[in-house]
Amino acid sequence: MGWATMAGVTIREAARKRLLWTALVVAVGFLVLFGLALHYQVQDFAARSTIPFLRYQIVSAMLMIGLYVVDLLAVLMTILTSVETISGEIASGTIQAIAIKPVPRWQLLCGKWVGSAVMVLAFVALTFGGTIVVAWWMGGVVPEHPLQGGLLVSLECLLALAVTFAAGTWFSTLTNGVLVLGLFGLAFMGGWLEQMSGFTESARLVTIGIVTSLIMPSEALWRRAVFEMQTPLAGALPFSPFATVSIPSATMIGYAVCYLLVALGVAVWHFHARDL
Amino acid sequence: MTDRQAPAIRAEDLRKEYGRKVAVRRLSLSVPVGTIFGFLGPNGAGKSTSIKMLLDLVRPTSGRATVLGAPAGDVETRRRIGFLPEHFRFYDWLTPPELLRLHGRLCGMSAVRLRERVPALLDLVGLTPHRDKRLWEFSKGMMQRAGLAQALVHEPDLVFLDEPTSGLDPMGRRLVRDIIRAERDRGATVFLNSHLLSEVEVTCDQVAFIRDGEIVASRDLRDDGSGRVGVVARVRNLSAHALAGLGAWTSDAALEGDELRFSVPSAIVLPDVLRHLVGAGADVSSFAPQRTSLEELFVRIVGEDRGL
Ligand SMILES: Nc1ncnc2c1ncn2[C@@H]1O[C@H](COP(=O)(O)OP(=O)(O)OP(=O)(O)O)[C@@H](O)[C@H]1O
Ligand SMILES: [Mg+2]
Numbered sequence: 001m002g003w004a005t006m007a008g009v010t011i012r013e014a015a016r017k018r019l020l021w022t023a024l025v026v027a028v029g030f031l032v033l034f035g036l037a038l039h040y041q042v043q044d045f046a047a048r049s050t051i052p053f054l055r056y057q058i059v060s061a062m063l064m065i066g067l068y069v070v071d072l073l074a075v076l077m078t079i080l081t082s083v084e085t086i087s088g089e090i091a092s093g094t095i096q097a098i099a100i101k102p103v104p105r106w107q108l109l110c111g112k113w114v115g116s117a118v119m120v121l122a123f124v125a126l127t128f129g130g131t132i133v134v135a136w137w138m139g140g141v142v143p144e145h146p147l148q149g150g151l152l153v154s155l156e157c158l159l160a161l162a163v164t165f166a167a168g169t170w171f172s173t174l175t176n177g178v179l180v181l182g183l184f185g186l187a188f189m190g191g192w193l194e195q196m197s198g199f200t201e202s203a204r205l206v207t208i209g210i211v212t213s214l215i216m217p218s219e220a221l222w223r224r225a226v227f228e229m230q231t232p233l234a235g236a237l238p239f240s241p242f243a244t245v246s247i248p249s250a251t252m253i254g255y256a257v258c259y260l261l262v263a264l265g266v267a268v269w270h271f272h273a274r275d276l
Numbered sequence: 277m278t279d280r281q282a283p284a285i286r287a288e289d290l291r292k293e294y295g296r297k298v299a300v301r302r303l304s305l306s307v308p309v310g311t312i313f314g315f316l317g318p319n320g321a322g323k324s325t326s327i328k329m330l331l332d333l334v335r336p337t338s339g340r341a342t343v344l345g346a347p348a349g350d351v352e353t354r355r356r357i358g359f360l361p362e363h364f365r366f367y368d369w370l371t372p373p374e375l376l377r378l379h380g381r382l383c384g385m386s387a388v389r390l391r392e393r394v395p396a397l398l399d400l401v402g403l404t405p406h407r408d409k410r411l412w413e414f415s416k417g418m419m420q421r422a423g424l425a426q427a428l429v430h431e432p433d434l435v436f437l438d439e440p441t442s443g444l445d446p447m448g449r450r451l452v453r454d455i456i457r458a459e460r461d462r463g464a465t466v467f468l469n470s471h472l473l474s475e476v477e478v479t480c481d482q483v484a485f486i487r488d489g490e491i492v493a494s495r496d497l498r499d500d501g502s503g504r505v506g507v508v509a510r511v512r513n514l515s516a517h518a519l520a521g522l523g524a525w526t527s528d529a530a531l532e533g534d535e536l537r538f539s540v541p542s543a544i545v546l547p548d549v550l551r552h553l554v555g556a557g558a559d560v561s562s563f564a565p566q567r568t569s570l571e572e573l574f575v576r577i578v579g580e581d582r583g584l
Contacts, residue, residue, distance in 0.1 A: 005381050009367070016369040096361040097426060100331045101382035102354040275334040 002103030006111025007118070010085070014119055019081060023123055030073070031130040034066045038138040059139035064230060066131045067143075071153050071222050074127060075184060078120050078160045083177040085112055086168030086267075090276060099276050106268045113165055113264065120157045128153055143229035152225035152253070156218050159256060160184065162263035163216075169270040183216045191219030213248065217256040220248035282345045284309045284434050284465035285330060290339035292325050292489075299325040301489035303339070307482070309433075312456060312466045314480035314497075316473070316574060322489040323469045324362050327436050330467075331359055344434055355383055358432035360440050362469070364423035368412040372403050372422050375411065376429050383430035390429075397425045402451065416443035424452065428459070435459060438469045453479050477570040485577045493577045497570075506539040506566040507546065511558045518556030525549050 014020050041062065045055050086109070089095040099105060128150050135141050143149060163183065167176045190212025197205030213220040227247045283306045290303040300322040307313045315323050328334035330341055332349025341348040344356055366375055376394045385393070398404045401421040406414070411422060420443045427435055437456070441449045449472075456466050456479055470476050476483060477497065484494040512534050522529040522538060525545050529538035540549065543565060553560050 002382060005378070009378065013367065013369055093361060093363045093365045094367060096328075096333055097359060097364075097366060097379065097423070098382065099333055100354055100357060100359045101379070102351050102384060103382055104351055273335070275328070 001107070002101070003107040003111030003114065006103075006108050007115035010112045010115025011119060014081070020119070023077065023081075023119075024126075026073075026077075027123065027127045027130065030069070030127060031134055034131060035134045035138060038062060038134065042138060055139075056141060059135060059141040060143075060230070063131065063135040063139070063141055063143060064226065066135065067128065067149070067153075067225075067229070068222075070124075070127045070131055071156065071225070074120070074124050074153060074157050075160050075218065077123060078116075078157045079164050079177065079180050079184070081119070082116050082161055082164045083168065083180065084173045085116060086165055086271065087171060087173045087176050090169075091172060095276050105272045109165065109169075109268050109271045110264075113161065113267075116161055117158055120161060121154055124150065124154050124157055145228040149225040149229040152221045152228065155253075155256060155260070156221040156225075159218055159221070159260045159263070162260045162267065166263045166267035166270070169267050169274060184218055187212055187216035187219040190215075191223060195223075213252060214255070217248075217252060217259055220252045221256055224248045224253060281309050282342075283307055284311075285313075285341070285343055285467065287326075287330065287341040288339055290326065290329050290341055291337045292322075292329060292334060293337045298489055300329065300336075303329075303486075303489070303491060305484055305491060305494075307465060307467060309465055310460060310463055311481040312460050312468060312479055314476040314483035315467065315469045315486065316471075316476060316483055316570075317486035321486045323486060324438055325489075326486070327359075327438055327467065327469060331357070331436060355430070356433040358427035358430065358435040360420075360423045360427040360435075360437045362438035362442075364420050366411060366419075366423065366426065368410065368414075370411055371409060372398055372407055372411065372425070375422060376425055379426045380429045385430055393429060393431075397429060400455065401425045402448075417445060417448055420444060421448065421451075424455065428455070431462070432464065434465045434467070436467045436469075439471065440468070441470065441472060441475065449475065473570040473574055483570070485574065487577075493573075495573065504539055504541055505543045505546070506537070507549070508562075508564050508566060509536045509553070509560060510534055510562040511536045511553060511560050514553070514558040515556060518553065518558055521552055521556065522549065524552075 011020075038059065041058065044050075045058075050058075089098075095108075098108060132143065132146050135143075160180070164176065164180045167179050170176075171179060190209050193205050193212075194209025197203070197209060224247065285305065285307040287303050287305050290300055291298070292300040303322070303326050315326065317323050325334060329336045330343055330348050343350075344353050346353040367378070370378065373394050376397060377390050380390045380393065395404070398407055401424055403418065403421055403425065406418060411419060414422065420440065424437070424440060427437065437452075440456075441452050444452060453475060456468065459466055460481075468476065468480060481498050482494065482496050484491050486492065511531075514531060514534075514536065519529060519531060525540050525548065526538040529536065540546065546563075546565060550560065550563055
């Protein structure tokens, strides 16, 4: 199958360009740092004989911070590594000898998407799963619904991937990067504004938050992941990325899935229609 | 090659506009199966755009094209088509054998067939000594050789080569010439874009000239026997009677001093003309059929360079 060949090529390219190794080093470095921080924290607990309830809450908060960084890192890595995949091949002309092969164009694009998705999911599994394992191992804390959380973060990355691919069929690499990062930055901002609305009780901020979530539902996915995973007390902290003042609904998740599929559809359609 | 056979390529009024720029105005052509077709024209004439339309890389604004009997771009038919792009860029993190295997696989070739085909092809294009290098280490000409091998890996029935010799040394050019001929002998059709007229002249069966996105002339280069040929001869002691006798073959014989000029409908009659002159007692010191070189033809048809 043509798409499977293209998926394999995409992964092989990442391996040849040492992208896989670099990402692995980053992931391991991150986990080591996180583990070290937890280790010292736990030592301090012992020295100060902190009460177990407080210990649990502090480690939980550290875990959520770790997962938040994992989420940001994974999304940025996804955008960064895929921003050139389509536009770069069109600009350099390498796509020409490929696109005349007896493989429909939608398979070329989807194959590349699948190859990138496999790598992104592996990265999320390693960093997200690793963070949770480290927190459990060193601090004895397990989040509420780690699987749901992981799936939502994965969905966020796949969303980033689909949007980057779609924009890549229109724009040059640099423009694509600016556009997609801008979109995700917008969603980030909107998420914070919505959190703030719970604090200031401003209905208009809520509206802004919802509208930005509709424009780009990435941050809503993260906030839903937080809601799924966190312990009750952390959720009560009013003003943090981990606060669950305004919880994105299940409908919002459905919207994000549709958004992903539409972005992928648009990418396929435009890649099919355009001159190469 | 029979007349009953559909042409390998048929284009009808293909047109491509990029915004307000017309890249190809009205391209109509027909390339018979088994020919080497040369596509000539100045820079920016629309040669590459034409090839890309025939390959469905670029979607025509209007017009139709059939390639190997199917509409241009038909997925199954693409199995029988090879292409060396003008800017031959391939995944440069591959080695040449990996490149060929990838392209072969995309063409649906089996691993078994690739195992024998890849080394043979690398040998053919002279890349066997560099088989373990990554393409990013390759020079332009080496890359072009890899590209040529890529275009031929699945033994296509139709090969498009967009300036296949632009980066090659003289040995490489000769190699390409031999490969193209071998492809034709195998029964394949070759569509060749080139600026190198002397090469086109010795390789191609047919040529078409394109200017400003339109075919302005085409020539069959194989017909050595047919087609009008002009002759310039140096002749002394040519009697009026003998001159009049040339009327059997030509109507435009003209003698100026001892330079005789005339033209005949076909080169086949030239020995007879020469025998007639000698038989009539004329001293013929030179007898030169004038074949217009492709370069003259190019300049005449396409016009002097008026700048792009
Ligand atoms: N993507 C594009 N966008 C806009 N104009 C284009 C594009 N591609 C080609 N053109 C224009 O179309 C015309 C034909 O270009 P094309 O590349 O087909 O020429 P060519 O005959 O192959 O020239 P060369 O001998 O230099 O390779 C040129 O004037 C070029 O500027
Ligand atoms: Mg060209």
